[in-house]
Amino acid sequence: MSRPPPSTRDQLAQAATFFQSGMSLALPVDYAGVSMALTWPLLASGTKDFDLVCVPTGGLQADILIGAGRVRSIETSAMTLGEAGGAPCFNRAVREGSIVIRDATCPAIHAGLQAAQRGAPFTAMRGLLGTDVLAQRNDWRVIDNPFSDAPDPVVLIPAIRPDLALFHCPLGDRQGNVWIGRRRELATMAYAARRSLVTVERLVDDLFATEETAAGTLPALYVDQVIEVPQGARPYGLWGVYGGDLPALKRYAAEARTPEGFAAWLEEAQAEAAGIRGGAP
Amino acid sequence: MTEASKREIMIATIAELLRGVRHVAVGAASPIPAAGAMLRRALAEEEATPPVRLSILGSVAHNFFTNGSVELFDCAGQGRIDAFFLSGGQIDGQGNVNLVGVGDYPNGKVRWPGSFGSSYLYFVVPRVILFREEHSPRIFVEKVDFISAPGASPEGVYRPGGPSALLTGLGLFDFESSRPGFTLRSVHPGHSLEEIRAATGFSFAHEPQPPLTQAPTPETLALLRGRVLDELAETYPGFAAELAAEITTTGGD
Incomplete structure (x- = not known):
């Protein structure tokens, strides 16, 4: 398989054209396919005042955006790092009153997105x-x-109509289709959102070539750009592909307990992302 | 065989509370409820009663949903889930559950993750079992600071579901939605009514001398230590190993 003409590095840099201050961002629950890889270009773009919609709960990615001061409000049914504990930057922001929180319940978030998916108010x-x-x-x-x-x-x-949905899934193809399998909330996010930016583990030729992959495919109609980023969910896992890195999440949970600790963690994480992926920090 | 440990008694109690269910769902990070549900499934096979379907979130082998994370809620909304488990940072005497935090919302002194699906599932799942191993006045309060999910609803509110029981590390309570309130059904071996009273911030009904929580039969215990422990190891390897270690040592605490 030959790599697509523009490199992953270039494509991640170009993703910045999707980011605008004041936009609402739909992010998936930790086990559904989080595009951690897009966190770094999103931060590098300098955009802020995001209204986050967690589908239906938030974790590391939302916590990093909050810690970095980019979040104006968050709609979520919960914020947690799972086995690694509470979300430190979120908890701090709630205590300080520095973000608006819209507490929800999981099915209400799904329901709002599904209303948008149908074009209903x-x-x-x-x-x-x-x-x-x-x-x-x-x-x-x-x-x-x-x-x-x-x-x-x-x-x-x-209806919840996010400006942009970000997620990661196993496969994409040359026509811009992506394979989400049974993680249907990713489809709901993409249907509801004005635009979707998706990273994938691997690009294949054509997901519609067989019925097996066509069945779990979200068509390019709902996907604005696909970028191949192997391991793009790390330190989260990707269902059916690789497991999560619990020690890394625990390390984040411990270091981000103070603003200084978070800043140090972030600097290191951005440098690492720049090193591996060649993206500008 | 060594005697049942306290955790094994809780698991067996959950299996007893689940008698007759067709489909039970277990949320994330709930090893004891998951073990209880697996034990109920195994017992149903032994007793040749209708099979029990299990949906354990976070498990691959014990989760058959194919429509994303919305399917659990759609399924529950249609009455296709008979039992579910909820816990709480605070639970009060009227069965109200708080998963959001302590103090004045939204900027209180303690913030917990959030309500998850409780504000919906508590209404539509007929048999919700409240489970919290730690039993202290910090958790079991007179009145919750935030209602994620209410124990009872006024007439006219669509409410096929709600709490049926509360299981803690000290005892087992039944919930009566007509009062609404809890009645102590039994006290776990090694504990007392006085201890439960002191650890509970709300008042509850009880007999003068409540009975002890029943320990599992040797057959049930064998099933739990064999098949159920093996099944549990897939989703909760750490917890399964802990439980196995307990069995080989004291058999209790």
Whole structure:
């Protein structure tokens, strides 16, 4: 297999054209395929004031963006580093009140994205009544189910339409299609978002060549650019390809407990990314 | 065979609480509930009762969802999940669960990860088992600081689901949604009603002398130490090894 004409390094540098201050960014849950590789060009672009949408929970990537001072608000059902513990920069930002937090519940985030996927303005969902999650959300509404004879309150969730979705998955092809297998939330993110930027482990010739890969493929219609970045989810794992690096996550959790520790970690991580991938830090 | 350890008693209790379920889901980072659900599945086979389906998040071998992380919630919303487990940073006497934090929202003194799917699943899964091994007044409070998921709902709110029991390292409680409130069903061996009272920040109903939590039968214990431990090792290798080590030493604590 020959490499695509522009190098990974060039393509990651060009990804900067996707980034704008004030944009909303959809990021996947830690086990679904996080494009950690795009974190570095995103930081290097100097853009900020992001509104994060975690689908449906956030972890390392969101925590780094918060720690680097790039996040204005975050909508999420949880922020965690999994077995490595709490998300230190997020926790600090919440304590200091330096970011707006929109606490949600997992199915509400899926529901909002699915409404956007259908081009609908909102969707209805069960649950939530009597929770402080609902009480704190002035963008959600409660109405009486118009199809019920008896009173039946239901919650309305507005469509979530992120400006940009970022994720990583195993395969992409020369036509810009990507293979997401059964991680359908990646498709939902891409359907809902205005643009999608995807990194893949490996580029193949044509994902539509066989029904086996066509079935789990997200067509190029929803993908604005595909960049081949082997190990692009690290230190997270990628389902079916490689496992996560728990010691690395634990190290981050420990070092990012203070702003100084985070800054040192970030400098090292950016230098390492620049060394391996040749991207400008 | 050595006696059942405290953790084995909790696992066997969960398997008992799951009697009759067709499909049980277990969230991430929940080794004891996962073991209890695996034991229920194994017992159902032994007892030749209808098979039990298991969805263990974070497992590859025990998770058959193919529609991404939304499928668990869609499945639950349709009534296709009979039982689920929730924990909480705080749980109060009315069954309210707080997964968000302590103090005034949003900038309180302690922040936990967040509500995850609890604000939905608590409403739609018929048998939600509250599980928290640590039993202290810090966790079991009079009133939670933030309601991620309410224990009961007023009439007219769609609520096919809710808490059915609360299992801790000290005892087992039933939940009554009509009150709403907890009733102590049993005390784990080695503990007492007084100890539970002192460790619980809310009041609960109880008999003057509540019975001891039942230890598993030798057959159940053998199943747990054999097949279930093997199955568990795939998702929770560390926990499975710890449990195996416990068995070969004291058999309790």
